[in-house]
Amino acid sequence: MLKIASIVGARPQFIKIAPLIHTIQNYNNIDHLIIHTGQHYDYEMSQVFFEELELKTPNYHLGVGSENHGYQTGEMLKRIEEILISEKPHVVIVYGDTNSTLAGALAAVKLHIPVAHIEAGLRSFNKKMPEEINRILTDHCSDILFCPTKNAVNNLYKEGFTNIINNGELINETFINNYSLSINHLPIVINVGDIMYESVLLYFKLAEKKSNILKKLGLINKKYYLITLHRAENTENTFRFKNIWEALNIIAQMGTKIIFPIHPRTSKLINSLHLKAHSNLILIKPVSYLDMLMLEANAQKILTDSGGVQKEAFFFKIPCITLREETEWIETITSGWNILVGADIQKIIKAANSFYGCFNKSLHFYGDAQTSKKIIYILLKFKGLLSKNFAIQLLTK
Ligand code: UD1
Ligand code: UDP
Numbered sequence: 001m002l003k004i005a006s007i008v009g010a011r012p013q014f015i016k017i018a019p020l021i022h023t024i025q026n027y028n029n030i031d032h033l034i035i036h037t038g039q040h041y042d043y044e045m046s047q048v049f050f051e052e053l054e055l056k057t058p059n060y061h062l063g064v065g066s067e068n069h070g071y072q073t074g075e076m077l078k079r080i081e082e083i084l085i086s087e088k089p090h091v092v093i094v095y096g097d098t099n100s101t102l103a104g105a106l107a108a109v110k111l112h113i114p115v116a117h118i119e120a121g122l123r124s125f126n127k128k129m130p131e132e133i134n135r136i137l138t139d140h141c142s143d144i145l146f147c148p149t150k151n152a153v154n155n156l157y158k159e160g161f162t163n164i165i166n167n168g169e170l171i172n173e174t175f176i177n178n179y180s181l182s183i184n185h186l187p188i189v190i191n192v193g194d195i196m197y198e199s200v201l202l203y204f205k206l207a208e209k210k211s212n213i214l215k216k217l218g219l220i221n222k223k224y225y226l227i228t229l230h231r232a233e234n235t236e237n238t239f240r241f242k243n244i245w246e247a248l249n250i251i252a253q254m255g256t257k258i259i260f261p262i263h264p265r266t267s268k269l270i271n272s273l274h275l276k277a278h279s280n281l282i283l284i285k286p287v288s289y290l291d292m293l294m295l296e297a298n299a300q301k302i303l304t305d306s307g308g309v310q311k312e313a314f315f316f317k318i319p320c321i322t323l324r325e326e327t328e329w330i331e332t333i334t335s336g337w338n339i340l341v342g343a344d345i346q347k348i349i350k351a352a353n354s355f356y357g358c359f360n361k362s363l364h365f366y367g368d369a370q371t372s373k374k375i376i377y378i379l380l381k382f383k384g385l386l387s388k389n390f391a392i393q394l395l396t397k
Pocket of ligand 1: 012066067097098099130230231264265
């Protein structure tokens with residue numbers, strides 16, 4: 001029996017863990033513990049994902065909630081450590097780049113429990129971002145670094161990771177046949193593709209069947225823009241936020257409907273600044289994942305500072321305008337499908353009016369949506385429980 005403990009806590013992590021939970025359900029030789037730190041706690045930031053995506057209820061809910069970074073991460077670290085000591089998992093999986101990711105990785109590595117990091121190797125090269133610190137530290141605590149792209153692998157190589165499996169190419173059956181993993185090889189860097197790409201493919205058909213968000217908001221395909229905004233650099237800097245707000249209102253005034261599911265930290269800021277929105281700028285609560293997929297897929301353009309939403313815009317081939325100075329998802333930029341405009345009013349308006357993206361359909365960076373199976377296979381192999389033949393069936397199923 002392979003015992004895995006997954007640490008999650010923030011919205012994008014519930015979406016990243018979803019394919020893994022569903023794949024693991026096919027195995028009776030895996031015990032998967034889920035530890036929810038409680039970093040996100042509003043119904044629409046947490047529980048809605050467990051219900052809608054039919055995710056197993058977390059075994060532990062730590063209820064840490066919101067605090068300053070040190071306090072929040074420290075509380076998580078203390079509480080995760082206690083659980084890991086009593087549960088003794090063979091491996092701890094952490095996801096993405098939040099404070100929950102860092103706390104999980106630190107708690108495990110200090111207990112000498114192997115750490116597997118999903119979405120390893122991403123870099124914005126901006127250490128003012130809390131996420132960049134979380135990514136770097138988590139990667140350097142990790143034993144198995146599951147990268148979503150070749151660029152992510154290259155970033156790790158430049159930081160001194162030398163055990164790059166399959167030359168950084170997406171792992172496939174040939175690799176599985178020929179590679180014999182041993183504990184002496186750790187830490188290892190493996191390109192397994194992007195787990196959020198798998199989530200989109202897993203849930204989009206369901207979204208088309210179940211979501212009625214377009215009807216509810218009276219939206220017509222390609223006749224509205226979608227925006228999300230929550231990153232610290234935009235919400236802790238009032239100057240940047242007011243610029244973005246002004247640009248959005250000007251775009252709305254020019255006649256375009258803009259749908260804005262607001263993250264709670266952004267909603268608090270809008271209220272505290274007493275900002276008023278034009279009637280075409282439609283502010284709504286955060287939406288569920290299925291609703292979000294429908295809003296994204298049918299939008300004319302997407303504006304965002306979210307990591308996940310930039311990628312989803314790329315998957316759906318919707319032009320993306322990124323309200324940041326840099327991004328870790330550089331493929332979306334180099335392929336011409338995403339543009340960085342920061343918080344500059346004129347740049348935002350210009351992109352909203354004239355950026356259409358130039359997507360080369362042959363470009364594909366994010367793997368084959370088999371990421372969860374590859375991760376599980378590697379972990380099982382790591383535990384020495386899976387025969388090669390079974391592994392191949394798993395990947396080709
Ligand atoms: C966190 C992650 C960020 C990720 C984002 C996903 C860190 C440092 N940041 O940012 O990388 O992109 O999650 O959404 O881990 N709040 C609520 N209710 C909630 C959750 C938050 O009201 O359920 C409010 C609180 O006022 C809180 C603020 O939002 O102080 C920020 O929450 P926090 O989890 O600290 O950071 P996020 O901005 O959500
Ligand atoms: N998302 C959602 N509802 C929303 C906004 C975002 O389900 O109202 C999803 C989105 O589709 C993506 C993920 O949340 O899968 C991105 O999370 P977020 O933007 O909070 O964090 P980031 O990716 O920037 O870390």
